[in-house]
Amino acid sequence: MVNGSVVRTVSNPGLTMYFDCVIASLGHEIVDISIQSWLGGVPGGESTTLVNHQNVTLPHTPTEVIAGANSVEKTQGYPTWSGSYTSEESYTGGCVLRVDVASLGKEMVLGLTSSAVSGTLQMEYGFLISATNEITVIEGTGSVTGTLGTAVVSTALEVNYIGDRIEYSIDATLVHTTLVASDLLLYLNGTFKDVGGKLDSIVLNDNGVVIIPPTVAGQMTPENVSTFIADAAIGAAQIGSLALTGVGNFNVETSPSGARMIMNSENIKVYDTNGIVRVKLGKLS
Numbered sequence: 001m002v003n004g005s006v007v008r009t010v011s012n013p014g015l016t017m018y019f020d021c022v023i024a025s026l027g028h029e030i031v032d033i034s035i036q037s038w039l040g041g042v043p044g045g046e047s048t049t050l051v052n053h054q055n056v057t058l059p060h061t062p063t064e065v066i067a068g069a070n071s072v073e074k075t076q077g078y079p080t081w082s083g084s085y086t087s088e089e090s091y092t093g094g095c096v097l098r099v100d101v102a103s104l105g106k107e108m109v110l111g112l113t114s115s116a117v118s119g120t121l122q123m124e125y126g127f128l129i130s131a132t133n134e135i136t137v138i139e140g141t142g143s144v145t146g147t148l149g150t151a152v153v154s155t156a157l158e159v160n161y162i163g164d165r166i167e168y169s170i171d172a173t174l175v176h177t178t179l180v181a182s183d184l185l186l187y188l189n190g191t192f193k194d195v196g197g198k199l200d201s202i203v204l205n206d207n208g209v210v211i212i213p214p215t216v217a218g219q220m221t222p223e224n225v226s227t228f229i230a231d232a233a234i235g236a237a238q239i240g241s242l243a244l245t246g247v248g249n250f251n252v253e254t255s256p257s258g259a260r261m262i263m264n265s266e267n268i269k270v271y272d273t274n275g276i277v278r279v280k281l282g283k284l285s
């Protein structure tokens with residue numbers, strides 16, 4: 001019945017019935033709940049006798065998902081697909097999601113979707129981890145691969161949207177590729193089924209590339225670049241593409257003495273093992 005009107009009737013006498021309700025979204029509630037039982041006849045019939053009418057107090061365990069600086073965990077709730085999370089930012093044309101598995105025996109999905117609405121039905125490009133820790137690729141409402149491996153603590157999962165494809169990797173090994181459009185807009189998205197499900201070391205960015213607009217003139221600031229690092233010491237780095245812009249503060253020296261090369265904002269010098277300049281390019285004076 002809806003607003004006192006019968007909308008559907010099912011005849012199946014003798015069943016034992018329980019009240020059940022699922023609220024999928026935050027901020028919604030059901031009030032004035034009552035359960036009635038009837039003796040004789042059918043509801044609405046002349047011989048209907050109301051023998052019990054009471055408000056029902058229901059146990060309630062709210063679902064809670066806690067997001068840290070680079071982690072997310074379902075800390076309480078029921079063992080249903082209710083512990084969802086999503087990113088506020090979206091990425092167009094390319095992005096990479098990297099996570100480490102931090103719990104075992106907990107069902108979960110994670111990946112990239114074109115919607116900021118969380119949930120398993122919205123998982124367009126992601127991984128499914130089963131209760132037995134088996135890993136499969138899920139696209140849409142079902143898995144598109146067989147078991148690709150078994151998760152352990154610190155198993156690294158990566159979903160990389162690059163150009164016209166989505167690449168899935170487990171522990172840096174490519175396991176599946178799906179061709180897609182090159183102009184997708186995607187969010188990080190995921191859902192835990194079990195309490196205690198957790199992911200660590202979450203990284204989501206534009207394919208790991210720091211983008212410097214070509215129109216930057218003079219000193220770089222947090223306002224005119226997409227990522228700004230004021231000061232850093234890097235022991236080793238691999239850079240796919242590099243743009244340097246500044247105000248005369250560029251200097252590279254391969255060694256403090258002996259055979260070496262020195263580059264700065266004015267010239268390039270190459271020294272032999274005796275420290276004598278053999279090649280000089282740029283400003284010569």
